[in-house]
């Protein structure tokens with residue numbers, strides 16, 4: 001079975017998104033831990049694609065050092081992909097990204113309505129500045145857009161598709177609200193089955209030659225494939241569980257087989273597709 005590694009560089013962020021599953025603090029993943037994760041989990045299992053997120057990954061204080069290491073990993077044929085809120089694209093980050101040459105930088109764009117955008121991100125960061133950052137990134141890199149769809153942003157789905165089409169963005173990733181962290185507090189904003197079907201109808205009507213649209217509607221779980229490293233050096237089977245130490249399945253010294261055994265133990269009680277809904281008892 002494939003191993004899909006995800007590295008969370010930190011849990012700090014300049015936004016306070018209403019749905020965020022990360023418990024905000026000031027921890028950062030040490031470079032040595034990242035190197036160990038590459039050696040023992042990524043390279044040892046022939047994974048050729050690594051995703052980076054956080055917190056906000058471009059606030060990571062050792063980003064330049066990380067870039068120098070990642071450039072060597074990319075030369076070994078490993079694809080590298082970053083997910084960002086798009087608010088911290090400084091010249092220094094652009095230079096480091098030039099060193100890394102990621103295969104994609106995904107920017108989270110949660111609404112195209114200014115007031116709703118600010119309400120969701122819990123910050124007055126301007127939507128127009130995020131859009132300018134997207135334009136800047138597009139000059140050098142392949143850019144994708146991420147949107148977690150909630151009840152009050154279903155109306156943003158079509159405009160976002162149009163935004164991507166008119167700006168030459170070829171990869172759009174929609175996801176379902178996961179009830180973890182602050183996302184648990186607004187669980188009532190999760191789409192119903194009918195609303196999920198409606199979003200699928202919109203997506204199905206779009207010409208697939210013009211744009212790749214992926215919708216993780218919570219019906220397909222990556223629980224056995226994702227190995228998510230957090231800032232404590234602990235590994236979890238799902239990004240939404242990284243702030244819940246009781247769901248740790250291992251660390252950089254564990255083998256993938258050992259961690260899968262732990263997952264099997266955790267899964268004994270599962271009754272839903274999105275396991276978070278079973279596991280995260282508040």
Ligand SMILES: C[S@@+](CC[C@H](N)C(=O)[O-])C[C@H]1O[C@@H](n2cnc3c(N)ncnc32)[C@H](O)[C@@H]1O
Pocket residue numbers: 013019020021022053054055056057083084085107108146147148175176177178179180182183184
């Ligand atoms: C945790 S953020 C980290 C990277 C970066 N700060 C960002 O916002 O893109 C990664 C992605 O997870 C999404 N996300 C956060 N909490 C979520 C939740 N409870 N359910 C679904 N998606 C969530 C965010 O919208 C973002 O697209």
Ligand code: SF4
Pocket residue numbers: 013014015016017020021022054055056085121
């Ligand atoms: S979703 Fe991303 S930008 Fe929003 S608070 Fe969480 S880490 Fe920060």
Ligand code: SF4
Pocket residue numbers: 178218219220221222223237238239240273274275276277
């Ligand atoms: S438990 Fe599975 S479906 Fe739910 S958020 Fe995690 S990976 Fe996705």
